[in-house]
Amino acid sequence: MTEQDTQINQDKLNHNVASIKLFLLFLLFFLLLLLIGGGLTVWVDPYFHYHKPIEGLNYNLHDERYQNYGILKSFDYNAIITGTSMTENFKPSELDALFGVKAVKVPFSGGSHLEIHELLDYGYKYNDDIRMVVRSVDLLRAFDTKDHRDYDLATYPTYLYDENPFNDVKYVFNKDIFFQETIGVLRRTRGNSPVTTLDDYANWESYYSFGPASIQEYYSRNKVEPTGNNAILEEEYQTIFENITENVVQVAEEHPETEFYLYIAPYSIYYFDYEDQMGQLDRYMLAERYILSLLVGHPNIHVFDFFGQYDVICDADNYRDPAHHSERVNSMILQWMAEGVGELDTDTYEDFCNEIWEYYHSYDYDSLYEADGYTIK
Amino acid sequence: MLFNSYIFILLFIPLCLLGYFTLNKIGMLWANLFLLGMSLWFYGYFNPSYLLIILSSIAVNYLAGVLIGQWKDTGRKKTVLILAICINLGLLFYYKYMDFFLSGVNALFRTDIGYLNIVLPLGISFFTFQQISYVVDVYRGETTACALIPYACYVSFFPQLVAGPIVSHQEFLPDFLDPEKRKPDYDNLLTGVRIFSMGLAKKVLIADVFGKAADLGYDNAAWSNSFTILFTVLAYAIQLYFDFSGYSDMAIGLGRMFNIEIPVNFRSPYQAVSITDFWDRWHITLTRFFTRYVYIPLGGSRKGKARTYVNILIVFLLSGLWHGASLTFVFWGLCHGILLVLNRMFQKVWDKVPGLAARAVTFVTISLLWIFFRSPDFNTAFLMFSKIFRGGGGWLPGYITECFAIPEIAFLFYGRSMDVLVGQVLTAGFTILALGILFFAKNNEEYTIKRKNTAANAFAAAFLLIWCIFSFEKVSAFLYFNF
Numbered sequence: 001m002t003e004q005d006t007q008i009n010q011d012k013l014n015h016n017v018a019s020i021k022l023f024l025l026f027l028l029f030f031l032l033l034l035l036i037g038g039g040l041t042v043w044v045d046p047y048f049h050y051h052k053p054i055e056g057l058n059y060n061l062h063d064e065r066y067q068n069y070g071i072l073k074s075f076d077y078n079a080i081i082t083g084t085s086m087t088e089n090f091k092p093s094e095l096d097a098l099f100g101v102k103a104v105k106v107p108f109s110g111g112s113h114l115e116i117h118e119l120l121d122y123g124y125k126y127n128d129d130i131r132m133v134v135r136s137v138d139l140l141r142a143f144d145t146k147d148h149r150d151y152d153l154a155t156y157p158t159y160l161y162d163e164n165p166f167n168d169v170k171y172v173f174n175k176d177i178f179f180q181e182t183i184g185v186l187r188r189t190r191g192n193s194p195v196t197t198l199d200d201y202a203n204w205e206s207y208y209s210f211g212p213a214s215i216q217e218y219y220s221r222n223k224v225e226p227t228g229n230n231a232i233l234e235e236e237y238q239t240i241f242e243n244i245t246e247n248v249v250q251v252a253e254e255h256p257e258t259e260f261y262l263y264i265a266p267y268s269i270y271y272f273d274y275e276d277q278m279g280q281l282d283r284y285m286l287a288e289r290y291i292l293s294l295l296v297g298h299p300n301i302h303v304f305d306f307f308g309q310y311d312v313i314c315d316a317d318n319y320r321d322p323a324h325h326s327e328r329v330n331s332m333i334l335q336w337m338a339e340g341v342g343e344l345d346t347d348t349y350e351d352f353c354n355e356i357w358e359y360y361h362s363y364d365y366d367s368l369y370e371a372d373g374y375t376i377k
Numbered sequence: 378m379l380f381n382s383y384i385f386i387l388l389f390i391p392l393c394l395l396g397y398f399t400l401n402k403i404g405m406l407w408a409n410l411f412l413l414g415m416s417l418w419f420y421g422y423f424n425p426s427y428l429l430i431i432l433s434s435i436a437v438n439y440l441a442g443v444l445i446g447q448w449k450d451t452g453r454k455k456t457v458l459i460l461a462i463c464i465n466l467g468l469l470f471y472y473k474y475m476d477f478f479l480s481g482v483n484a485l486f487r488t489d490i491g492y493l494n495i496v497l498p499l500g501i502s503f504f505t506f507q508q509i510s511y512v513v514d515v516y517r518g519e520t521t522a523c524a525l526i527p528y529a530c531y532v533s534f535f536p537q538l539v540a541g542p543i544v545s546h547q548e549f550l551p552d553f554l555d556p557e558k559r560k561p562d563y564d565n566l567l568t569g570v571r572i573f574s575m576g577l578a579k580k581v582l583i584a585d586v587f588g589k590a591a592d593l594g595y596d597n598a599a600w601s602n603s604f605t606i607l608f609t610v611l612a613y614a615i616q617l618y619f620d621f622s623g624y625s626d627m628a629i630g631l632g633r634m635f636n637i638e639i640p641v642n643f644r645s646p647y648q649a650v651s652i653t654d655f656w657d658r659w660h661i662t663l664t665r666f667f668t669r670y671v672y673i674p675l676g677g678s679r680k681g682k683a684r685t686y687v688n689i690l691i692v693f694l695l696s697g698l699w700h701g702a703s704l705t706f707v708f709w710g711l712c713h714g715i716l717l718v719l720n721r722m723f724q725k726v727w728d729k730v731p732g733l734a735a736r737a738v739t740f741v742t743i744s745l746l747w748i749f750f751r752s753p754d755f756n757t758a759f760l761m762f763s764k765i766f767r768g769g770g771g772w773l774p775g776y777i778t779e780c781f782a783i784p785e786i787a788f789l790f791y792g793r794s795m796d797v798l799v800g801q802v803l804t805a806g807f808t809i810l811a812l813g814i815l816f817f818a819k820n821n822e823e824y825t826i827k828r829k830n831t832a833a834n835a836f837a838a839a840f841l842l843i844w845c846i847f848s849f850e851k852v853s854a855f856l857y858f859n860f
Contacts (some may be wrong), residue, residue, distance in 0.1 A: 020563045022832065023835075025832055026839055029836045034843055041647060065853075169383040177847050180852070
């Protein structure tokens, strides 16, 4: 081998070593950035997937489908408030005071019975000391199938709902979460932003106005086209049966140690007007009766129906639309539950149903539009 | 599997490179089998049943290559060749064009034959053409039939499998079979990573953002003003280039990591000064395929002007059909064919147009023709054209500008509301940046390969890669305050 060959080989070797070093440098940069970016989200954990909130950090509780599972997994609690948007204005602190529990609120706006059932199942996986569950049962969900969801499952962050560590990459390496949530928590902490409590979480009270004008923004009689469908078919009874037994009753039966406080969410009188205009008032009230029949008679289920609270229901100032009531009503509901008001059992529910049937079938709905200068629309 | 996915970047690629180069120390066959297995995993990730299609296709074409290579009798060779081409095109026809064909039959004969609604197997257009070229080249004696496993590796090589470039066997196999290239070359590895990360950024950080705006623009075309429609057309032109060329860049980068040179597929096509020039720069390997296996066999430009023009039109009709099974694609191809013919006819006149003006006219023409490419039907395309010429300006609607309010920007605007003006400025900024890259920047390969690997480049590639990985998943917005 000539001296020149040796020199060429040496140059090649040097080049190779330099290339290896550069490639290793790339790997180092890559892993370092991955670790810093991902590690920060794991440490802050804005969705509580790994741990409970870190003391001193100011978390923003605001995204139900991203945070509810983490709340049930990581928070300290022994009572749960859950349900649809009808439960968003509850204040867990009030439940704590009334029942001597430590509650969390995990509502799903637009939540179906299935979604809430899955959420509760998840909670039981991580907490074996759940003493109480307050849950709404919405009449507007009456005819959903047991598999119903309002949204396409593909849009759900299901990677937060399981124990598969591999799909957590979608959480940990996600710039939407990194910038908006992880960095957001740090910025909130530094900026001394107001702390979101579980009472504030998902509460929409301050975003809306209440009263007849507000209700009529969402509901106009002249836009209603009657369905002419006022009966319940046999297969629809079967649908209700499956949905209620599998998604509502079953979880209570599986957990006799927990007291379930289930209530039919009290919509306003405008809701009944709507059903009346649609020509399906019988249909929904029959569904309600059937649902109640499926709920009563279980030792750990307390069934409440507040459609008998006529003063509240007929007062438009309690509502922002035909269904959604103000937080004042949520507070009343908890109080009623504590006092046993509106509670039904196998002996009383039929009489109650007969009573409200009579009331809502004989109500002068036109009068709703004559008061306060509001005309019939 | 997609290039722009967590599993591909964080698991598949490291595993694949590590396994391939390690097994090469034991024996090339093991490495080949491993690579084949990985490519099939990549291909069958979403739908394993399609593995059967690609494997059958590989088997048939391999067999055809062997038979043609062995036999001396030209007649028998030709029979096998024709049979192989028919099988390839038949497969493509069945999976890609059957419903299009049935819709034509229904329209022509007023019948009501039900559609098959077949989901198009990934990459079928690419691997079919690739294999046709192989069988034809064996028949022509331009190459010899190779062994089964390397052949299967060539067809299924994952970097180019689902979105091209259409790599020829002459380009792939010599590199692939070279024992010297079976060792990791760290220079190539890092250059490959750099090209890949640039391609990924083109796709994820640019194309997807403009793509969202273009989709919304098309969805809301019926009630949009001219300005919004023009922006939509522009957004789609930007999306298409960055998306498609981004994929090609990623393929080239991946190939380089394996020491395999994959040909350049896009050479700054929007910098073209004529339609002819555009097709020399856009999807180069497809144009090459059509030139070699359709245009030249038809006579190319050797049989007089008229025949040349007819040949060009045939090639572009086929090209349109290759891009999609719909009359809008065929029409798009036809328009390009006609413009190419006109370009040839008036070449001398066109050459006198100043460069910048020629470039601008070419870009506008191509962008307008993309309307037929993007529209699901002629009604939508005509709606878009009519809206362009109907006039009407005003701000871009919020649903368009919001596409550009990416989290990085929201991060910078923390605590401040992004009003209408900010949205417009942001959109304009993004668009000017993208157009600047399109019109004035060098091609990715040119830019990346010619710059040596340095610590700064390595950091830039790592940063870009991380930025893209963090952009794969979005947070969904659920319509709250509703039942």
